[in-house]
Amino acid sequence: MTIDRREMLGAMTAVAAGAVAGVAGVAEGATTQPKKSGTRLKKIATEEACSVPEVAAALREVAHTTWTNLDMLLVNAIYNAPAGTRAPFLPELLDIDAGRLKVMDDNDVDMHLLSLTAPGVQMFDADTGTALATVANDALAEAVKKHPTRYSALATFAPQDPKRAVKEMERAINSLKMNGFIINSHTNNEYLDLPKFWPILEAAEALDAALYIHPRAPSDGMAAPFRDYRLETAAWGYGVEVATHAVRLMLSGTLDHFPKLKIVLGHMGEAVPFWLWRLDFMGRPGFGNNMRTNKLKPSEYFRQNFVITTSGVEDHLALRYSIDRIGVDSVLWAIDYPYQPTTPAVKFIESAPIPDADKQKVAHGNAERIFHINV
Numbered sequence: 001m002t003i004d005r006r007e008m009l010g011a012m013t014a015v016a017a018g019a020v021a022g023v024a025g026v027a028e029g030a031t032t033q034p035k036k037s038g039t040r041l042k043k044i045a046t047e048e049a050c051s052v053p054e055v056a057a058a059l060r061e062v063a064h065t066t067w068t069n070l071d072m073l074l075v076n077a078i079y080n081a082p083a084g085t086r087a088p089f090l091p092e093l094l095d096i097d098a099g100r101l102k103v104m105d106d107n108d109v110d111m112h113l114l115s116l117t118a119p120g121v122q123m124f125d126a127d128t129g130t131a132l133a134t135v136a137n138d139a140l141a142e143a144v145k146k147h148p149t150r151y152s153a154l155a156t157f158a159p160q161d162p163k164r165a166v167k168e169m170e171r172a173i174n175s176l177k178m179n180g181f182i183i184n185s186h187t188n189n190e191y192l193d194l195p196k197f198w199p200i201l202e203a204a205e206a207l208d209a210a211l212y213i214h215p216r217a218p219s220d221g222m223a224a225p226f227r228d229y230r231l232e233t234a235a236w237g238y239g240v241e242v243a244t245h246a247v248r249l250m251l252s253g254t255l256d257h258f259p260k261l262k263i264v265l266g267h268m269g270e271a272v273p274f275w276l277w278r279l280d281f282m283g284r285p286g287f288g289n290n291m292r293t294n295k296l297k298p299s300e301y302f303r304q305n306f307v308i309t310t311s312g313v314e315d316h317l318a319l320r321y322s323i324d325r326i327g328v329d330s331v332l333w334a335i336d337y338p339y340q341p342t343t344p345a346v347k348f349i350e351s352a353p354i355p356d357a358d359k360q361k362v363a364h365g366n367a368e369r370i371f372h373i374n375v
């Protein structure tokens with residue numbers, strides 16, 4: 001999959017113009033902090049999607065190809081909407097300034113931890129992906145610089161070229177002072193347990209920066225049973241894809257090499273916490289004709305290497321189960337803006353039937369620790 005860079009730059013200008021139009025007219029004063037009162041719950045939302053015009057334009061070019069990858073359905077709908085129609089989510093994604101702050105203010109949300117929306121830069125050729133990761137990270141770092149108490153941000157990188165990805169990861173943390181990393185599950189149908197990606201895991205661990213594994217549609221090898229009923233979406237396929245990614249990292253023994261790596265899973269851990277008992281039995285070290293080379297049990301890796309967020313699972317029972325299963329220090333609140341509405345996500349955490357000290361951790365304390373947010 002290659003994209004002509006000149007074509008991309010041309011399309012970029014058009015999308016950029018649309019983005020500016022989308023933001024125009026937002027009320028002044030949207031950057032004011034939510035009012036502080038003795039009882040209010042500080043809220044840092046940790047899976048908050050955005051885009052930048054250059055990446056959106058390049059994805060429109062991807063939409064014009066004949067690629068049949070499952071992600072193409074979403075790429076087409078958002079980035080190649082018919083002329084004159086409102087592209088679903090695109091104006092909200094491209095607004096990393098006043099419009100988004102207004103939604104946060106209206107809902108008493110302190111901070112969005114921003115991240116470039118799926119599929120990020122992972123559907124481009126290596127050169128385009130690498131170049132666009134730099135552009136996106138610069139833009140997100142700029143938004144944080146402008147609104148340091150309202151935004152923090154995860155950095156993106158192009159796993160298509162692990163060596164240059166590591167360079168960008170280092171720049172993002174050391175120079176841009178970003179708060180961690182995001183990857184949208186597989187890259188060209190390959191997962192992070194492959195040794196060629198280990199420099200990426202090593203860099204994240206060495207930089208003490210968490211790696212959020214965000215969904216994209218299931219990889220080609222498991223695509224067929226998802227396609228006919230559109231199961232590849234956030235309804236089901238996203239979770240299956242990322243949970244499979246996480247289980248690969250555990251059962252392959254990859255995480256034996258990266259004991260300090262912190263991985264973040266959204267959507268209440270993509271149901272992996274619910275599977276831990278069975279994973280421990282069937283995926284225990286040495287089991288299955290001695291083909292399991294992992295040193296730890298899956299639940300031990302999960303406690304060692306993973307934290308989860310509540311994005312898109314506003315279910316108090318699932319929250320209580322997860323806190324009991326993996327510990328309250330490993331559960332972080334998220335909205336999944338703009339794909340989930342903000343008001344119910346806020347109500348979900350405000351009304352959670354858990355002790356206040358736990359609620360403080362889930363709503364902001366754990367995010368501050370895991371993503372090194374100190375404002």
Ligand code: 1WB
Nearest residue numbers: 117118119215234312336339
């Ligand atoms: C999610 C949902 C992410 C949607 C997306 O990125 C899209 C998510 C493109 O649940 O994290 C979606 O369209 O619902």
Ligand code: MN
Nearest residue numbers: 047049214336
């Ligand atoms: Mn998301």
